[in-house]
Amino acid sequence: MRSRPTLTLPWHVLLNYETLQVGAALRPAFSQDTPSDIIAKACQVCSTWIGSGVVSDLNDLRRVHNLLVSSLDKVQAGKGSSSQLYRESATTMEKLAVLKAWAEVYVVAMNIKKEAESKPKRAMKSTDDDDDDYGTMDELPPDSLITLVQPELPTLSRLWLAALKDYALLTLPAEFASQLPPDGGAFYTPETIDTARLHYRNSWAPILHAVALWLNSTGFTCSESAEAAAIPGLQKRATPVNLNQASGAMPGAKSLPEINKDRMHLILGVSIQFLCSPRPEEPIEHVTACLQALHTLLDSPYARIHIAEDQLIGVELLSVLHRLLLTWNPPSVQLLVTGVVQQIVRAAQDYLQEKRNTLNEDDVEKESCLIVGEGGDSGGLVPGKSLVFATMELLMFILVRHMPHLSTKMSDSPSHIATKTRLSEESARLVAATVTILSDLPSLCSPAGCMTILPTILFLIARILKDTAIKSADNQVPLPVSAALQGIKSIVTLSMAKTEDTQKQWTALIRSTLACILEYSQPEDSMPMPDEVSMLTAIALFLWSASSEIIGVQSLQNGCMNRFKNALNSCDPWVQAKCYQLLLSVFQHSNRALSTPYIHSLAPIVVEKLKAVERNRPASSTELLAVQEGIKVLETLVALGEEQNRVQLLALLVPTLISYLLDENSFASASTVSKDLHEFALQNLMHIGPLYPHAFKTVMGAAPELKVRLETAVRASQASKAKAATRQPTPAVHSAPTIKLKTSFF
Numbered sequence: 182m183r184s185r186p187t188l189t190l191p192w193h194v195l196l197n198y199e200t201l202q203v204g205a206a207l208r209p210a211f212s213q214d215t216p217s218d219i220i221a222k223a224c225q226v227c228s229t230w231i232g233s234g235v236v237s238d239l240n241d242l243r244r245v246h247n248l249l250v251s252s253l254d255k256v257q258a259g260k261g262s263s264s265q266l267y268r269e270s271a272t273t274m275e276k277l278a279v280l281k282a283w284a285e286v287y288v289v290a291m292n293i294k295k296e297a298e299s300k301p302k303r304a305m306k307s308t309d310d311d312d313d314d315y316g317t318m319d320e321l322p323p324d325s326l327i328t329l330v331q332p333e334l335p336t337l338s339r340l341w342l343a344a345l346k347d348y349a350l351l352t353l354p355a356e357f358a359s360q361l362p363p364d365g366g367a368f369y370t371p372e373t374i375d376t377a378r379l380h381y382r383n384s385w386a387p388i389l390h391a392v393a394l395w396l397n398s399t400g401f402t403c404s405e406s407a408e409a410a411a412i413p414g415l416q417k418r419a420t421p422v423n424l425n426q427a428s429g430a431m432p433g434a435k436s437l438p439e440i441n442k443d444r445m446h447l448i449l450g451v452s453i454q455f456l457c458s459p460r461p462e463e464p465i466e467h468v469t470a471c472l473q474a475l476h477t478l479l480d481s482p483y484a485r486i487h488i489a490e491d492q493l494i495g496v497e498l499l500s501v502l503h504r505l506l507l508t509w510n511p512p513s514v515q516l517l518v519t520g521v522v523q524q525i526v527r528a529a530q531d532y533l534q535e536k537r538n539t540l541n542e543d544d545v546e547k548e549s550c551l552i553v554g555e556g557g558d559s560g561g562l563v564p565g566k567s568l569v570f571a572t573m574e575l576l577m578f579i580l581v582r583h584m585p586h587l588s589t590k591m592s593d594s595p596s597h598i599a600t601k602t603r604l605s606e607e608s609a610r611l612v613a614a615t616v617t618i619l620s621d622l623p624s625l626c627s628p629a630g631c632m633t634i635l636p637t638i639l640f641l642i643a644r645i646l647k648d649t650a651i652k653s654a655d656n657q658v659p660l661p662v663s664a665a666l667q668g669i670k671s672i673v674t675l676s677m678a679k680t681e682d683t684q685k686q687w688t689a690l691i692r693s694t695l696a697c698i699l700e701y702s703q704p705e706d707s708m709p710m711p712d713e714v715s716m717l718t719a720i721a722l723f724l725w726s727a728s729s730e731i732i733g734v735q736s737l738q739n740g741c742m743n744r745f746k747n748a749l750n751s752c753d754p755w756v757q758a759k760c761y762q763l764l765l766s767v768f769q770h771s772n773r774a775l776s777t778p779y780i781h782s783l784a785p786i787v788v789e790k791l792k793a794v795e796r797n798r799p800a801s802s803t804e805l806l807a808v809q810e811g812i813k814v815l816e817t818l819v820a821l822g823e824e825q826n827r828v829q830l831l832a833l834l835v836p837t838l839i840s841y842l843l844d845e846n847s848f849a850s851a852s853t854v855s856k857d858l859h860e861f862a863l864q865n866l867m868h869i870g871p872l873y874p875h876a877f878k879t880v881m882g883a884a885p886e887l888k889v890r891l892e893t894a895v896r897a898s899q900a901s902k903a904k905a906a907t908r909q910p911t912p913a914v915h916s917a918p919t920i921k922l923k924t925s926f927f
Contacts, residue, residue, distance in 0.1 A: 211248045217271035221278035224252060228282035231326065232289040239321055246329045249286065252279045253333060256340065270373040274380045277368060280344055281384040283330075283337050284391035290326040291394045297323030338395050338403070341388045342444070343367035348381040348388075349451050386470035389451060393474035396448075401441045401483040445487050448478060449494065456501045459509070468509060472517035479524035488525065489532030492568050495525045499571040506578060512607035515579060519614040522572060526621050529568055533625060556630020569622050569634060576615045580641065583608040587644060604649065604661065613660035616645060620668030623675055631678040632686045639694045642668045647701035650715040656755050662715050669719055673726040691730040692737060695723045699740040713748050714759040720744055721763040728775040742782050749786050754799075754807040761787070761810035765817055780818065787814055788833050795840035798855050805854050809861055812838070816865070819873070827876040835869065835880050838862040839887050842894040863894055 211223060227245050236242050256276045347366035351374070361374075369377035435443075452471050459468060475498075478484045488494050502518050537553055552558055555569045562570040581588045583604060604612060619638050623631045646665040653659075679687050702716035720741050723731060731737050748760035764783060770776040791811045799805040815837070819830045841862035843851055848859065870877045881888045 208248065211251050217275035220252060220275050224249065224278045224282035228285040228289075231286050236321060239325055242321065242325060243329065249279070249282060250333065253283065253336065256280070257336065268373075269370050270376040270380070273369045273373060273377050277344060277380050277384040280337070280340055281387050283333070284341065284387040286326070287330050287334075287337070287391045288387060288394060290330050291398070293323050294327050334395060338392070340367075341392045341395070342447070344381070344388055345385065345392060345447055345451060347377075348385040349447060349454075351378050351381055352451075352454055385451070386467040389448065390470045390474040390477070392444075393448060393478040396444060396484075397477050397481045401444070401481060402437075404437045404440055441483060442487070445484060448474065449488075449498070453498060453501050456505050459505070461508075465509075465511065465514070468505070468514055469517060472514070472521055475521045476517065476524055479521070479528060485524075485528035485531060489528045492529070493566065495529065495568050496566060496571045498525065499568070499575055503571070503575040503578060506575070506582075512611060515582075515611055516607070516614065518575075519579065519611060519618065522575060523614065523618050523621075525568070526572060526618055526625070529625050530621065552627045552629075554627040554630055555625055556627040556633055558627070558629055560627070560629030560633040562630065562633060569625050569630070572618065572622060573634065573637070576619055577641075579611060579615050580645075583612055584645070584648065586648075587641065603651065604659070609649075609660045612645060612649070613664035616642060616661060616664040616668050620664075620671045623672060623678060628678055628680045628683045631675070632683050632690075635672070635678070635690055638668075639672065639690060640697075642672075643694055643697045643701065646698065646715065646719060647711070650712040652710040652712045656714070658712075658715060662712070666715065666718055666722065669722050670726065673723060688730045691723065691727045692734060695720070695727075695731060695737055696740070698723075699737070699744065702744055713744075713751065713753075713756050717744060717748055717760060717763055721767060724767050724775060724779075725770065728770065728772045732772070732774050738778060742779065745779070745783055746786060749783070749790060754801070754804040757790075757807040758803065758810045761807065761814050765810075765814050768814065768817060768821065784814075784818060787811055788837070791815065791837050792840070794837075794858075798841075799858060800852070800854060802854060805858055805861075808841075808858060812861075812865065816869075819869075827873055828879050831869070831873060831876045831880045832883075835866065835877065836884065836887060838866050838869075839890055842890055844890075844893065845897050848897065859894070863898060866891060867895075 211220065215223075227249050230236070231242065231245060256279050344367065347368060350361055350366065351369075353360060361371075363371065365371045365374070366377075369381075452475055455467070455471055479488065488498075499522065502521060506515060506518060533554060540553065555562055555567055564570050577587075619641060622634060622638065626634060642665050645661055646669075649659050649661040649665070651659075673691065698716065698719050702711055702713070702720070704710060724741065745760060745764060748756050751757055751760070764779070764787070767779050768776055768784075791808065794808050799808055812834075815834045819827065819834055822830045839862070841858050843855065843859045848856065851859070881891070
């Protein structure tokens with residue numbers, strides 16, 4: 182009896198080794214006469230060790246990599262006479278284990294490369310410094326692994342594609358058994374087809390992910406040479422190995438577009454077939470690998486065009502993803518699904534925009550350009566054919582899973598109790614991703630199609646904003662709130678929805694949505710306090726971008742003004758500061774018909790609040806920020822005012838700033854924040870004087886006490902600077918000051 186080689190150490194122990202013992206322990210398992218199951222397990226150990234993150238020595242990495250290279254050589258060359266000692270099915274297991282291990286290593290290498298590219302580059306160092314830096318951090322240069330894998334990719338890519346085709350054929354239903362190659366596949370024989378299915382089932386997912394990464398990185402520009410060259414040990418089954426020829430057909434050269442089309446059909450077919458009905462015992466790693474492969478694939482411009490040109494492929498994929506969510510609950514899976522959905526939607530967006538641009542360049546009538554997109558003239562969306570409908574169906578499922586009260590069945594139930602939703606971190610990310618995709622959907626529609634979906638989308642965004650915009654102690658904005666605000670902005674600025682035929686409907690939608698947000702921003706009994714800043718931001722977005730639709734609607738104008746007044750009178754300085762910032766943008770709006778009523782109503786309150794600061798100086802940096810933002814609003818009003826009104830406006834601003842100045846006695850004992858306010862006021866006064874010299878002189882001449890107080894502050898500032906200068910060592914070269922403070926402006 183021959184003795185079976187065994188691994189020197191268990192694989193889970195090997196993961197903890199960071200020395201050359203790893204390579205030494207694994208080397209016997211890769212000898213020529215090692216049984217297939219031992220080699221398969223050794224390959225698993227290699228890929229797990231490389232992907233574990235414990236590798237810190239490049240020589241160790243090279244040793245283990247060389248072991249995988251030797252196993253790959255055996256896959257290509259076929260085994261010698263010693264292979265006859267073991268069953269053909271064991272050989273299939275060994276070869277697929279090798280390809281799976283290489284796939285896992287390639288995925289890790291690409292992830293490391295992507296992560297390194299997304300990080301800011303290090304400062305330039307000498308070569309010695311770089312070496313020392315990596316050594317002290319116990320990490321390898323980020324390109325170490327991909328550099329080792331790169332030379333094998335031409336061979337690996339062909340083998341991976343061949344294995345995927347085998348898997349696709351082996352998963353066909355029984356009624357399609359006649360389509361199976363009579364001589365077997367690239368890595369199995371007809372006699373071992375049943376056991377081969379199990380081996381392919383364990384290996385296909387990492388291989389699929391690796392193929393998607395490879396295609397994305399090459400941009401679908403690599404054509405295939407004869408497969409027999411890649412797998413010389415399988416010459417007798419060259420036909421099944423060739424991905425580009427039908428079973429039983431003579432090999433024929435295909436163009437690169439045809440090859441890429443076959444590759445897309447293979448990857449999408451394998452993915453859709455698996456995602457339709459994954460078995461309950463299926464490892465979650467297979468589900469995530471399949472979803473990651475789809476996401477990676479759709480990063481490629483070629484794949485995006487392919488899926489956008491044939492909309493039914495996208496619809497089918499969305500339906501399959503929806504079905505997957507019905508049976509797979511983990512948030513990680515849901516997040517990956519939303520990522521794939523976003524890729525599909527963006528592919529459709531890019532394709533549609535290119536189509537519209539082409540029509541514009543060809544001087545096609547404007548009406549023809551407008552009806553491009555789902556919905557056409559009628560606005561109807563056909564279930565089963567509409568990408569937008571399939572997307573909304575899937576997204577609504579996710580939203581109701583995490584915010585059940587969004588369902589009318591739930592909210593209309595007598596037992597339903599209205600609550601604001603505090604989502605977990607994962608749920609918040611999911612809801613935010615869902616809102617982002619929802620707000621992209623109108624761009625896929627014609628104007629009539631927009632009017633079909635916008636009522637639902639705006640309702641959902643407004644409700645999510647209401648239920649997640651909850652005031653927090655640290656003033657952090659939750660992810661769903663940020664996504665909702667961004668969604669509102671993208672929708673209200675959507676120019677293609679505003680046509681002559683849809684203007685009336687569009688205006689009604691904007692007004693009703695703003696009315697809802699005004700209602701939702703009201704505090705409710707027994708409910709958490711709404712986040713005033715988020716609600717004010719939403720209101721300001723409508724004022725900035727949809728001014729023409731809401732001008733003249735007195736109830737909306739009064740509601741908006743009341744929310745701003747409440748924020749100005751808030752006891753929270755953070756709310757006041759943000760309110761001033763939002764007011765500034767409203768006051769600066771180019772449409773004076775919108776901004777003027779707000780200036781007349783709210784500017785007096787701003788002046789009153791800022792004048793009160795003299796009696797109640799800020800005690801914290803946040804309170805100081807609120808005052809500074811308020812002064813910016815007043816300064817903007819001065820700039821916006823007409824020349825004949827400049828004196829009256831400065832008569833409000835200048836005395837207010839001078840009231841913030843401290844006298845010499847008070848300055849020494851004042852708090853840091855109070856001193857900062859003094860310096861802020863002084864610098865602003867020094868800026869305003871030269872900017873409006875005539876008006877400034879008039880204001881100061883009318884109030885001599887203001888002039889005295891300002892000049893005193895200027896002299897104190899000059900004395901302080903001179904005193905500080907004497908403490909500094911005398912510079913070798915003296916230069917004249919470029920800016921001199923004035924003590925008189927007359």
